[in-house]
Structure formats: structure tokens, C-alpha cells
Amino acid sequence: NAGVTQTPKFQVLKTGQSMTLQCAQDMNHEYMSWYRQDPGMGLRLIHYSVGAGITDQGEVPNGYNVSRSTTEDFPLRLLSAAPSQTSVYFCASSSLGGVETEAFFGQGTRLTVV
Amino acid sequence: AQKVTQAQTEISVVEKEDVTLDCVYETRDTTYYLFWYKQPPSGELVFLIRRNSFDEQNEISGRYSWNFQKSTSSFNFTITASQVVDSAVYFCALSGIPSGTYKYIFGTGTRLKVLA
Numbered sequence: 269n270a271g272v273t274q275t276p277k278f279q280v281l282k283t284g285q286s287m288t289l290q291c292a293q294d295m296n297h298e299y300m301s302w303y304r305q306d307p308g309m310g311l312r313l314i315h316y317s318v319g320a321g322i323t324d325q326g327e328v329p330n331g332y333n334v335s336r337s338t339t340e341d342f343p344l345r346l347l348s349a350a351p352s353q354t355s356v357y358f359c360a361s362s363s364l365g366g367v368e369t370e371a372f373f374g375q376g377t378r379l380t381v382v
Numbered sequence: 383a384q385k386v387t388q389a390q391t392e393i394s395v396v397e398k399e400d401v402t403l404d405c406v407y408e409t410r411d412t413t414y415y416l417f418w419y420k421q422p423p424s425g426e427l428v429f430l431i432r433r434n435s436f437d438e439q440n441e442i443s444g445r446y447s448w449n450f451q452k453s454t455s456s457f458n459f460t461i462t463a464s465q466v467v468d469s470a471v472y473f474c475a476l477s478g479i480p481s482g483t484y485k486y487i488f489g490t491g492t493r494l495k496v497l498a
Contacts, residue, residue: 301486310473310490358427370417371486373427
């Protein structure tokens with residue numbers, strides 16, 4: 269059972285570089301989301317999606333883009349990385365409306381922007 | 383607006399002590415869901431429990447128990463006879479459907495250190 273798969277696990281970027289964090293789930297969940305985790309800040313919602321073709325902003329969306337072309341995949345794009353985006357990123361998915369059931373999380377991506 | 387407050391940033395206990403982690407939430411929704419997750423030092427997030435707003439029954443699972451009180455907007459988590467393996471960061475989360483959107487909001491977490 270793969271669950272939620274995030275790649276890469278670690279990444280170092282230079283300021284201004286772009287990259288995509290990949291997230292895939294094999295549980296046919298409608299709801300997928302991206303969080304960033306910073307010390308003392310908990311997990312903050314970046315973007316989320318309630319189904320293919322539908323995305324919306326969370327608490328901290330600036331500097332990030334998402335798209336949802338399939339149920340399985342929900343990539344997070346950093347168009348021009350900044351040191352403030354140094355963080356641990358988690359992708360999550362859940363079934364039904366997304367709010368009624370527990371979220372399944374990927375292993376996380378530790379991103380450092382220098 | 384939705385909000386989850388975990389006022390305890392870090393708690394240290396000696397093994398076999400009982401410990402309670404506090405969670406206070408704010409929401410205007412009449413239907414909402416509360417969760418607890420554990421993040422051990424390895425970094426993954428592990429689901430522990432879900433509770434919906436219509437079910438105020440307390441729950442016990444082994445050494446873990448949860449106390450949900452709508453009157454005080456709290457969903458506290460107690461570990462009985464703590465063990466070193468309980469050392470982790472614990473997150474409380476709230477979800478609901480405010481204004482037609484779907485949100486899943488986490489508190490800032492409580493780091494629990496259980497000393498041998």
C-alpha cells in the first residue's frame with residue numbers, strides 16, 4: 269500500500285530557481301492538500317483541492333502554484349524560490365468531502381533555499 | 383474564522399507519569415471534526431483519533447484517552463503511564479466547511495518529552 273508518495277525527500281535550491289514538489293496518492297481520494305511546517309508554527313495550509321480541476325488557496329498561498337489534472341496527482345510549484353520558503357512540506361489526502369475523515373500524509377519534503 | 387490553540391509548547395514528564403495535552407478550538411460551524419495526530423522524531427504524521435461535533439462521548443484507546451467538551455471548545459488528550467516511545471510532537475486539528483470551502487487547520491503542536 270503506497271498511500272501518499274512525495275518526491276523528493278530533500279532538496280536544496282538557490283534563490284530564484286524553480287521546482288515542483290510531486291505528490292501522488294493511490295487511494296482515490298477526492299481531497300488533497302499541501303502544508304508547510306515551520307518551527308513553532310505548526311502545519312499551515314498552502315493550497316488544497318476537492319477534486320480534479322478544482323483548487324483553492326489556503327492560509328499561506330503566496331509564492332506557490334498548484335494544479336490538479338488527475339485525481340491521483342497534486343504537484344506544488346515554486347516559481348521563484350526564496351529563503352522564506354525553506355521549510356518541510358507535507359502533502360495530504362483524504363476521502364469524502366475531505367473534512368470528515370482523517371488525512372493521510374506523505375513522508376515530507378525538506379526544502380532549503382539558499 | 384477557524385482556529386486551533388495548543389498553548390503548551392513543550393511538556394516534559396518522567397516515564398509512567400500521566401500527561402494531558404490541551405487543545406482549544408474556535409469555529410462558527412455547527413458541524414465540524416476534531417483530530418489528533420502524532421509526529422514522532424522520524425517526522426511522519428500519524429493519525430490518532432477523529433471526533434465529530436455531535437459526539438461528545440469520551441474515548442479511551444489503551445493508554446490514550448480523549449475528552450471532548452463543546453461547552454469549553456476543548457478536545458484534550460491524555461496519555462496514562464507515559465512511555466519514552468510517546469515522545470513526539472502532537473497536533474490537534476479542526477476541519478469544517480465554513481462558507482462553502484473545505485479547510486483542515488492545525489494547531490502549533492505540543493512537543494512531549496518522556497524521560498526514562
